[in-house]
Amino acid sequence: MKKIVRILLIGFLVLAAMFFAFVPQYLDRSKNKSTVKGPFAKIGWYDSIPFIADLHCDALLWDRNFLKEHNYGHVDLPRMQKANMAFQVFTIVSKVPVGINIEKNPGNSDQIGLLSFAQLQPPNTWFSIKQRTLHQCATLHAFAEKSDGQFRVITDKKGLYQFIADREKNHRLASGMLGLEGAQPLENDLANLDEMYAAGVRYIGLAHFFDNEWAGSAHGMQKGGLTEKGIQLIKKMDSLHITIDLAHASQNTINDVFKYHDGPVLVSHTGVKGVCDNQRNLSDEHLLEIGRRNGLVGVGLWETAVCGKDAAATAGIIKYVADKIGIDKVALGSDWDGAFEMHFDVTGTPLIVTELLKLGFTRTGIEKIMGGNIRDFFLRNLPE
């Protein structure tokens, strides 16, 4: 009898070890595929572009060592260096409903707790959205500490100026910033915004795939606007210099932000209804208002954003936005590692430059689109 129990126990432990060893990596590999693999051709002056940047990736969601190069997923430091990338925003996905879609999602289920468990993250992250968010923030800071000075996290203007100066001497330096996809990590308590600020969060998308306590989502059940608490939230964000990200916000939420907030806003990863009409994408009216406020629009790389799957589709939307609101207000907002099959990983960034050239953009214009605009936006809007 004892022998049978021992065999069963060993069998269970072997299965558990296999689960924790293989399931997180299997999910990462199968969710974050690329259609084409590099190396990708670069035009002659590509590596001289001073500041290539991207407004949105979800790399922190996956159990991957950012400091090592991988042949799966989309973003890690060695691949950023290959692509001459100076700056990447790392956004935190903290709660994703089961059966996620862009039309309508209730907020009463969550797949991220299970993922945190499968990745063997600390037990407080399995049940608390706030704790798993703070854990992901700490993970990025820990990568910076272990990077031997190659990577740093930007949290204020001073740090960004210093990074720009240091990178002029060493093009292998890269940097990151933290943002949230949805305000649900605040766990219905405005006081938690101070903790997010202290952890380095510098932009917040008000709602992700479901309506939350603060704001309606473009993919929620009600798709309402800002709640009373949501209005307080954007006021407090403004006082802390945390930028509002309108990605995933419902039409009503976007209208309310324009009503209750005066300053610039960004849209970290999006497409436009004018070219690719769906629930997810920005209307011309909202685009024009973002332009009037000297905001920033990050154009995505995935199919529901740009109604295409390659660099040409993204470049076409960039041109649409630049023509509507100006070349100083458009950027890249890839959504790499966002559980989509992308055309290419971060090393494919040169393909976008090639497509922008074909559309007639000059080198000066391309340098703005590929990162200069992101640099200048945060030099204007980060805390001192």
Ligand SMILES: [Zn+2]
């Ligand atoms: Zn997103």
